Amino acid sequence: MKSIVKILITLIIITLFIVPAAAAGTQKEEVIYVNLNGDGSVSHVYAVNIFDMQTGGRITDYGSYASVRNMVTTDQINVNGDEITIDTNPGKLYYEGxxxxxxxxxxxxxxxxxDGVPYSADEIAGKSGDLEMHIVIIKDPSDTEDFYEKYALMMTVTLDANKCSNITASGATMANVGSDKQLSYTLFPGKGADVVITSSVVDFGMDAISLNGIRLSLDVDLDTSDMEDDLTELSDGIVELDDGAWELRDGVENLSSGVGELLIGSDQLVSGARQLDSGAGSLSLGLTYIAVNNNNLMNGADQIFSGLLASANAHLSGSVSTLTKDNYASVLTSAISSTNDTTKQQQQLGQLLTQLTTYEWFYTNLSSYTTGVGYAAANASLLSNGASSLSSGASSLYEGAYELNSGTNDLKEGVANLTNGTGELRDNTTGLDTKLTDKINEVLDPIRGGTENTKSFVSEKNTEVSSVQFVMHTPEIKVLEEETTVEEKTENLNLMQRVMRLFGLA
Incomplete structure (x- = not known):
């Protein structure tokens, strides 16, 4: 009950203060009250038609209403199809359709x-968690009178700060109203909305979302004198730009000098790179020649090793297992430890083991040497290729430096052209203040109102309409139905009566 009273009082105040005063005679104003469902769809629409009668007489109005009622007088309303007639006395008449x-x-x-789960407005009441509210507003296809294109829409979302925290609402003007956070949005004519509001909530509930559509008529008159001063500063800035262009030209001269030094250095680099290329080529050739004999060396060493093993096996005459490159050390070591002759035979076997071990060491190091020579030859070839690439790159650097030097000369000419251009720019800024003012007016004219007649939302037959206003709201989201005491009901009724008397409605 409290919320209903608040809404009624708000609607009356909006009607009397936002809607402009009606013209004399039978010209009327329309206030369209729209009850929205929780999802934003239309539930019910009422039109309050307001006439300010300077003299008594008959009012003729048009509208296809399911029912009508006189809100302030006892004058009878006569309905004949879509034609409504009322015989009334001087004063304001409000009737609802x-x-x-x-x-x-x-x-x-x-x-x-x-928490990411969708709920209807009724289902979400009393829930706690992370709230996300989406409000999307677009033009309805039924709008043939272009109210959407000509009317601004003001939307207000009110959240209880005791239940809602960490509120984020991009694009909203946020204000504290008592214990509430009021989020206000202004949609200009022809502009829709895609609003996202998030909050951490406990026992979620909220007041009605309200939307008010009015024809935007702003008295905007800009003083462009300051802008003209700014344009003068712009002209002075162009002169400074011209001076800066000449400083740039001096810098280009310094750049040209540096590029000349780069040319000398790159020429020296080319000479050194060519010498490196030549030396690396000789090194690669020498190592390649050495590497050619690697196989011969290893084959000869392998034959000697095999000959030593064959001689040892013949000398031992089968007293031990046949010796090979892989087992000679283990076989001889075992034989030395197991022989009963601790003098001569052990000594002979030990000498043989030492001889074979020494040769294997030589054989292994020879293999490492030939492998290293092979790697060195390969890398020397890479070095030779790299040195050749370096020599080629140095030549390219020299050519690039030469082109850069030519480019700096072109840049000099470009800077000279720049100074000519800044002079032309200064000449062309004449009259720019007038052009700017014309452009500002072009942008502001659509929101300054206009002289075309206001069209009726109710019926195209109503031709004398001074204003049309839309007042829309959703239901509250309530956790529990509030109980209103007799005292509160009496207080609300008295408040309504005082407001009605204050504005001459009762």
């Missing part, structure tokens, strides 16, 4: 998520 669930110019879609 029930339009049912007709479409409105804005298509509003509201969705709620709690």
């Amino acid at each position: 029930d339009l049912g669930s007709v479409p409105i110019p804005w298509d509003v879609d509201i969705t709620y998520y709690m």
